[in-house]
Amino acid sequence: MPDVGEGLTEAEILKWYVQPGDTVTDGQVVCEVETAKAAVELPIPFDGTVHELRFPEGTTVDVGEVIISVNVGGGAAPEAAAPEAADPVQAQAPAEAPAPVAKAEEPAAESAPEGRQPVLVGYGVAATSTKRRARKGAVVPGQASAAIQGELNGHGGVATAARPLAKPPVRKLAKDLGVDLATVTPTGPDGIITREDVHKAAAPAPTVPAPAPVAEAPAPAATPAAAPAPAAAAPALSADARETRVPIKGVRKATAAAMVGSAFTAPHVTEFVTFDITRTMKLVEELKSDKDMAGLRVNPLLLIAKAVLVAVRRNPEINAAWDEAAQEIVLKHYVNLGIAAATPRGLIVPNIKDAHAQTLPELSRSLSELVATAREGKTTPAAMQGGTFTITNVGVFGVDTGTPILNPGESAILAVGAIKLQPWVHKGKVKPRQVTTLALSFDHRLVDGELGSKFLADVAAILEEPKRLITWA
CATH class of the missing domain: 4.10.320 (Dihydrolipoamide Transferase)
Structure with missing residues (x-):
C-alpha cells in the first residue's frame, strides 16, 4: 500500500479489479483505494499472474503493507516482483528475493540487473542485493528477520542494526x-x-x-464506530435494527479531524451581508446566450467566483495563511480557489489552480470539470492540496446562510446563501427583487475586522453592480 497523498498512513481497499489467476501487465489498474483525501486507482508496476489478494474489499490497510502478490514468468524485469512471507509480519516485508511466491520451479532472480530489487506497489525499485528466497513456508534462518527489518525501516534492503525497527x-x-x-x-x-x-x-x-x-485522528464522540470493519464495507445493523452504525473512515474521518482542528486552532469570526443580486442574475441569463460562452455552464456561482477573485485583488491580505511554526503570515500572490463539494464519501474541497489568471470562459470550464470529477468520485489528492480561499454554496440546499469553518491552512471562506425573490427597496419603492446573503468566516489572527468587512463589502458590491467586474478588474 503506497502513500498516494502527502504523509497518509492508511487507505481502505474499495474494489479489486483483478482476481487470483488473472494476468496483469505493467501499468494496469488493479484496485481502487480510498485515502483520507480521495479515491485513487493503483496500477501494478510489472507483468505477471495474480497469485494472491492479501486483503478483501472494505479493509483499511496501513501504508507499507503488501496487498497483492504476483507470479512473474521467465525473463521478467526486476520490477515484476512483490514480496511474500509465511506469517503476517513477514507479509509486510519485502524479502531479498524478487518473486512473490518463490516456488522451486520459478526462475531465480540472478538474471535481474545487479543492484535492483522489486519492492511494494508504488514504491519503485530499491537498490540492494538480489538473492533467491526460499519456498513459501520454508524460512531460512536469519533471512526472515533481515527481511522484516528492511520493511520496518521503510525500504526493500536489509537495515543496519543501528536503526530502530518500526513500521x-x-x-x-x-x-x-x-x-x-x-x-x-x-x-x-x-x-x-x-x-x-x-x-x-x-x-x-x-x-x-x-x-x-x-x-x-479519530472523529470526536464516535469511539464505538471508529474501528473499521475489515471485511464489511456496508453499515452494520444492530440486533434490534433500531440503529445503524457506520464506520468513520476515509474522507469523512479526515474531514472531521480537520474541522475540529481548524475550529479549535484558528479564532473564527463570521460576518454577514444581505444585498440585491438581481442585476447579476440578469447577467447570468444574458451570458447563457453569448457566443463566447457557447457550450459552457453559466450560473450564479460562476459570477460569484469571479467577484471573489476581483475582491481578493483589491484586498490581497485576505489571501494568506498563518505559519505557526515560523510565526509568520504568508501572503499568497496567487489564488487556488477551493469549491466545497458534497460527495457520497463526504465533503471534499478541490481547488482551481491559479484561478486568478483565468478568463470567465476558462473559469467556467474549470468549475464544470471540478464538479463533474467530484461527483464521479475521481478527485485526486493533488486537486485538494494548496488551496488559498474557499467558497461553499449552501444556497443550493435552500439555506439562507451559515457560519462556515475555515479549510485548514486558509484564512477565509465564503458561504453563499439561497437566492430568493423578496420585497426590497429599489429606487425609493418596495419591489420584488432577487436577494441573497453572504457569510464570510475568517481567521482573526491575521484578518482583522476592517479587512474582513472591506472584502465582504466588495464582493457584495460587485454582485449588486456586476459592471464592477470590468471597472474594478
Missing part, C-alpha cells in the same frame, strides 16, 4: 510527535517499536496524548 506509520507518528525512535524502548516482537511505545515516550501522562496525523 512506516509508526515512524510517521514519531515524527509528528517529535520523538526520536533511537530513544524509545521497543515492546513489540523482534524488537519492533509500536504505537504505544511512541506515545509513552512522547507523553508520560497518557491522558494528554499528542496530536496524531489527520488520517489517523
Whole structure:
C-alpha cells in the first residue's frame, strides 16, 4: 500500500479489479483505494499472474503493507516482483528475493540487473542485493528477520542494526510527535517499536496524548464506530435494527479531524451581508446566450467566483495563511480557489489552480470539470492540496446562510446563501427583487475586522453592480 497523498498512513481497499489467476501487465489498474483525501486507482508496476489478494474489499490497510502478490514468468524485469512471507509480519516485508511466491520451479532472480530489487506497489525499485528466497513456508534462518527489518525501516534492503525497527506509520507518528525512535524502548516482537511505545515516550501522562496525523485522528464522540470493519464495507445493523452504525473512515474521518482542528486552532469570526443580486442574475441569463460562452455552464456561482477573485485583488491580505511554526503570515500572490463539494464519501474541497489568471470562459470550464470529477468520485489528492480561499454554496440546499469553518491552512471562506425573490427597496419603492446573503468566516489572527468587512463589502458590491467586474478588474 503506497502513500498516494502527502504523509497518509492508511487507505481502505474499495474494489479489486483483478482476481487470483488473472494476468496483469505493467501499468494496469488493479484496485481502487480510498485515502483520507480521495479515491485513487493503483496500477501494478510489472507483468505477471495474480497469485494472491492479501486483503478483501472494505479493509483499511496501513501504508507499507503488501496487498497483492504476483507470479512473474521467465525473463521478467526486476520490477515484476512483490514480496511474500509465511506469517503476517513477514507479509509486510519485502524479502531479498524478487518473486512473490518463490516456488522451486520459478526462475531465480540472478538474471535481474545487479543492484535492483522489486519492492511494494508504488514504491519503485530499491537498490540492494538480489538473492533467491526460499519456498513459501520454508524460512531460512536469519533471512526472515533481515527481511522484516528492511520493511520496518521503510525500504526493500536489509537495515543496519543501528536503526530502530518500526513500521512506516509508526515512524510517521514519531515524527509528528517529535520523538526520536533511537530513544524509545521497543515492546513489540523482534524488537519492533509500536504505537504505544511512541506515545509513552512522547507523553508520560497518557491522558494528554499528542496530536496524531489527520488520517489517523479519530472523529470526536464516535469511539464505538471508529474501528473499521475489515471485511464489511456496508453499515452494520444492530440486533434490534433500531440503529445503524457506520464506520468513520476515509474522507469523512479526515474531514472531521480537520474541522475540529481548524475550529479549535484558528479564532473564527463570521460576518454577514444581505444585498440585491438581481442585476447579476440578469447577467447570468444574458451570458447563457453569448457566443463566447457557447457550450459552457453559466450560473450564479460562476459570477460569484469571479467577484471573489476581483475582491481578493483589491484586498490581497485576505489571501494568506498563518505559519505557526515560523510565526509568520504568508501572503499568497496567487489564488487556488477551493469549491466545497458534497460527495457520497463526504465533503471534499478541490481547488482551481491559479484561478486568478483565468478568463470567465476558462473559469467556467474549470468549475464544470471540478464538479463533474467530484461527483464521479475521481478527485485526486493533488486537486485538494494548496488551496488559498474557499467558497461553499449552501444556497443550493435552500439555506439562507451559515457560519462556515475555515479549510485548514486558509484564512477565509465564503458561504453563499439561497437566492430568493423578496420585497426590497429599489429606487425609493418596495419591489420584488432577487436577494441573497453572504457569510464570510475568517481567521482573526491575521484578518482583522476592517479587512474582513472591506472584502465582504466588495464582493457584495460587485454582485449588486456586476459592471464592477470590468471597472474594478
